[in-house]
Amino acid sequence: MKFKVRGIDTFASTGGRPFDKNKPLIIFVHGSGLSHMVWVLQTRYFAFRGYSVLAVDLPGHGLSSGESLKTIEEMGNWVGDVIGAVGCKEASLVGHSQGCLVTMECVAQHPEKIKTLTLMGGASAIPMNPELLKLAEESNPKAVDLMMDFAHGPAGHFGGHPVPGLYHLNVGSMIVQNKEIKDTLGVDFRACDNYKNGPEIAKKLDLPTLSILGAQDRMCRLKDGKILADYIKNSEVKIIDDCGHMMLLEEADQTLEILKKFIAEHYPLPS
Amino acid sequence: MDPKTYKFDTLSLHAGYQPSKNAGSRQVPIYQTTSYMFDDVDHAAALFNLERGGHIYSRMSNPTVQVLEERVCALEGGTAALATASGMSAIFLTIMTLCNAGDHMVVSSQLYGGTVNLFRLTLPKFGIKTTFVKPRDTEGFKKAIQPNTKGIFGELVGNPGNELMNMPEVSKIAKEAGIPLIIDSTYQTPYLCRPFEHGADLVVHSLTKWMSGNGSSMAGILVEGGTFDWMQNDKFPSMTEPYEGYHGLSFAEEFGPTAFTMMARAEGMRDMGPCLAPQNAWNILHGLETLSLRMEKHCSNALKMVEYLSNHESVAWVSHASAPGHPDKELAEKILPKGTGSMIAFGIKGGKEAGAAFINNVKLASHLANVGDARTLVIHPASATHSQMDEATLKFAGLSHDMIRLSVGLEDFEDIVNDFEDGFRAAKKPRLVANK
Numbered sequence: 001m002k003f004k005v006r007g008i009d010t011f012a013s014t015g016g017r018p019f020d021k022n023k024p025l026i027i028f029v030h031g032s033g034l035s036h037m038v039w040v041l042q043t044r045y046f047a048f049r050g051y052s053v054l055a056v057d058l059p060g061h062g063l064s065s066g067e068s069l070k071t072i073e074e075m076g077n078w079v080g081d082v083i084g085a086v087g088c089k090e091a092s093l094v095g096h097s098q099g100c101l102v103t104m105e106c107v108a109q110h111p112e113k114i115k116t117l118t119l120m121g122g123a124s125a126i127p128m129n130p131e132l133l134k135l136a137e138e139s140n141p142k143a144v145d146l147m148m149d150f151a152h153g154p155a156g157h158f159g160g161h162p163v164p165g166l167y168h169l170n171v172g173s174m175i176v177q178n179k180e181i182k183d184t185l186g187v188d189f190r191a192c193d194n195y196k197n198g199p200e201i202a203k204k205l206d207l208p209t210l211s212i213l214g215a216q217d218r219m220c221r222l223k224d225g226k227i228l229a230d231y232i233k234n235s236e237v238k239i240i241d242d243c244g245h246m247m248l249l250e251e252a253d254q255t256l257e258i259l260k261k262f263i264a265e266h267y268p269l270p271s
Numbered sequence: 272m273d274p275k276t277y278k279f280d281t282l283s284l285h286a287g288y289q290p291s292k293n294a295g296s297r298q299v300p301i302y303q304t305t306s307y308m309f310d311d312v313d314h315a316a317a318l319f320n321l322e323r324g325g326h327i328y329s330r331m332s333n334p335t336v337q338v339l340e341e342r343v344c345a346l347e348g349g350t351a352a353l354a355t356a357s358g359m360s361a362i363f364l365t366i367m368t369l370c371n372a373g374d375h376m377v378v379s380s381q382l383y384g385g386t387v388n389l390f391r392l393t394l395p396k397f398g399i400k401t402t403f404v405k406p407r408d409t410e411g412f413k414k415a416i417q418p419n420t421k422g423i424f425g426e427l428v429g430n431p432g433n434e435l436m437n438m439p440e441v442s443k444i445a446k447e448a449g450i451p452l453i454i455d456s457t458y459q460t461p462y463l464c465r466p467f468e469h470g471a472d473l474v475v476h477s478l479t480k481w482m483s484g485n486g487s488s489m490a491g492i493l494v495e496g497g498t499f500d501w502m503q504n505d506k507f508p509s510m511t512e513p514y515e516g517y518h519g520l521s522f523a524e525e526f527g528p529t530a531f532t533m534m535a536r537a538e539g540m541r542d543m544g545p546c547l548a549p550q551n552a553w554n555i556l557h558g559l560e561t562l563s564l565r566m567e568k569h570c571s572n573a574l575k576m577v578e579y580l581s582n583h584e585s586v587a588w589v590s591h592a593s594a595p596g597h598p599d600k601e602l603a604e605k606i607l608p609k610g611t612g613s614m615i616a617f618g619i620k621g622g623k624e625a626g627a628a629f630i631n632n633v634k635l636a637s638h639l640a641n642v643g644d645a646r647t648l649v650i651h652p653a654s655a656t657h658s659q660m661d662e663a664t665l666k667f668a669g670l671s672h673d674m675i676r677l678s679v680g681l682e683d684f685e686d687i688v689n690d691f692e693d694g695f696r697a698a699k700k701p702r703l704v705a706n707k
Contacts, residue, residue, distance in 0.1 A: 013524060013525060044322035048316075129272070132272070142274070149274035149276050158286060158288060159342075162325065163529075167287075170345070171497065171529055174497030174498070178500075256323060
C-alpha cells in the first residue's frame with residue numbers, strides 16, 4: 001500500500017491482506033539496495049495469520065518516492081515514524097543486513113514503540129570493502145554482481161530456490177537494478193560504512209531479540225553475528241547451516257519457522 | 272576484484288541442483304510423482320496461498336522440472352522460468368498471461384508455421400488479434416502498435432527463411448510503447464545469444480531442439496528477464512491489480528522481477544495445465560550438459576555446409592546469416608558473435624519437384640518435422656511444416672516452393688556431403704525418381 005511518511009509517498013507490501021491498524025503490526029526492513037520483495041516468503045504468512053505486516057521500501061527504494069536517507073540513524077528514525085504514519089502505536093521489527101542496523105537504531109530512538117526485534121544476517125558494524133563501495137557509488141553493475149556473489153552461500157550459488165523456477169542470484173540482482181545503483185546501493189553502502197554506534201546501541205537493547213545467522217554468511221560473518229548477539233541482553237541465536245547471507249530466501253522455510261516461534265512466544269496475537 | 276559466480280559451462284552442468292538435498296545423488300533424480308505430502312494443514316494452506324515456496328501438485332511444479340527451470344534461467348541470465356510440455360505451450364501460456372480478450376499483438380511474420388497458426392487462427396478465438404510485420408521491417412513494428420497492443424513477439428532468426436529481426440532496435444520501440452518484447456530464441460540457445468542482454472523482456476524456447484539435442488522429448492520454457500516494469504502504465508491490470516484468484520494478490524507488487532512467471536504458473540499452469548513430464552525434463556537436462564560442445568560443432572558444420580551449398584551447381588540460393596551477401600550479416604555478427612546457428616535454408620534448382628526428389632533420396636539426413644537434433648534433418652516447408660498456410664501467407668512469410676530447410680547435425684561433415692550428393696543427383700532426374 002502507499003501512504004505518506006513525512007509527506008513523502010511511501011510503499012510497503014502488506015503481504016496480500018488489507019492493512020488493519022487494529023492488528024499487531026510487524027515491520028520488515030530490507031538490506032542495502034533491496035526492497036520489500038525480499039520478504040515475500042515471510043510477510044504473506046503473517047499477514048494471513050492475524051498480523052498486519054508492512055515490508056517497507058525505504059525512501060528512494062523499490063516503489064517508495066523520495067531520496068535515499070544518508071545515515072543509519074535517519075533510517076532508524078524514519079522506521080519509527082512509519083508506525084505513527086499508519087495509525088499504530090507499536091510494532092515488532094524484523095531487519096535484514098543493513099536493516100539490522102536500522103532496526104536497532106529505531107529501538108534506540110523509539111524504545112516505547114518496539115516490542116520485539118529480529119535481526120537476520122546482522123552485525124554490529126558493516127564496514128564496506130573500499131573497492132565495492134566505490135563501484136556502487138559509480139553505479140557500476142559489477143557492484144551488484146559482487147554483492148550477489150558475497151550474499152549467497154555455496155548452496156545458493158547453485159540455485160535451489162524455495163519457489164520453483166526462480167534463480168537466486170538474478171532475482172536479487174534485478175531488485176537492486178530496479179533503481180539507479182549509486183542512488184540506492186551506493187548511498188546504503190556508504191551509510192553502513194559510516195555507522196559506528198552498533199556496539200553501544202546493542203548493549204543498551206532491552207527487549208526480546210532474536211538473531212538468525214547463516215553459517216556460510218560472507219557479508220556479515222557468523223562470528224560477527226554472534227558478537228552482536230552477545231552484546232544484546234538475553235538475545236536468542238539461531239544458526240542455519242549451509243546458508244549464506246540471504247537466509248530469508250536461501251532457507252526461507254527454516255527462517256520462517258524460527259521467526260514464527262519467536263513471534264508466537266514474544267508477540268502473540270491477542271486471545 | 273571480480274565476482275566468483277559460476278560461468279556458462281559450469282551452470283549448464285550444475286545450476287538449480289544441490290545433491291545434499293537429494294540423498295547425495297550426483298545425477299538429478301526423476302521425481303515421478305503427482306503430488307507432495309504436506310506437513311500439516313497450516314503448511315498446506317501456506318503453499319496454496321503462495322505464502323511459502325514448495326511443491327503441491329506436479330501440474331504446477333515438480334522438483335526435477337524445477338532443476339531444468341533454474342538451469343535454463345541461469346544460462347539465459349533470467350530471474351525466473353517456467354517449463355512446459357512443448358515450445359508451443361510455452362508461447363500460448365505467455366500470450367494468455369499477457370493478454371486479455373480485446374488485446375492485440377505485433378508479431379514477426381517469419382515464424383515456425385505452428386506459431387503463425389496460433390497467432391493467425393487460434394488466438395482470435397479468444398479475442399486476441401495480431402498484426403504481422405516482416406522481420407526486417409523495424410519501423411513496421413512501430414507503425415503496427417495500437418493502444419491495445421500488449422507486446423511484440425518474434426523469432427530472432429526467423430523460421431525457415433533465416434531473416435533476422437533487429438532485436439536491439441525493436442526493443443527500443445517496445446520500451447517506448449511500454450510493452451514487453453518477447454523473443455523465441457529456440458534457434459540460438461543461450462550459448463549463441465542471451466536476448467535479455469539485447470533488450471528482450473521475456474524469452475521462450477522449444478527445449479525439444481538444440482537445448483536437448485537428443486530428439487527424444489518434447490519440452491518448452493518461458494524465461495523472464497526481470498527487466499520489464501509492469502507498473503509503468505495501466506496496460507497490464509492482471510499483473511498490477513488485486514487478483515481474485517489469490518485473495519487480492521498483486522503479482523507485480525509482491526514479486527517484482529519474477530511477477531510474470533509467478534502469474535503464468537499460478538494462473539496458467541493451474542487453469543490450463545501444460546505441465547512438463549519429469550522424465551522429459553530429465554532427458555533435456557542431459558542434453559544441456561553438453562550444450563556448448565554441441566553448439567560449437569553445429570555452428571562449424573553449418574559454416575562448412577554454407578560454403579558447400581553456395582558453390583553447388585544444383586543450388587539456386589542459400590540463406591544463412593553467415594553467407595556472403597546475406598542482408599543481415601552485419602547484425603548477426605553483432606548479436607550472434609559465437610555463430611549464427613545451424614539452420615540453413617536453400618533453394619534447389621528445379622523447384623518443388625526437384626526438392627521432393629532430393630528429400631526422397633538422402634539417406635543419412637532425416638526427413639522429419641523437427642530441428643536442432645544432433646542428427647542432420649531436412650524438410651520441404653511448403654509441403655510440411657508450413658503447409659497449412661495459403662499462398663499469400665507463404666509469400667508473406669518468405670517461403671518459396673523451391674526452399675529446403677536444413678538443420679545441420681553433428682555427423683562428420685564429409686558424410687553429410689556424400690549423402691547430399693546422392694540427393695542432388697536424384698534431383699536432376701526428378702521424373703525418374705518419381706517413377707521408381
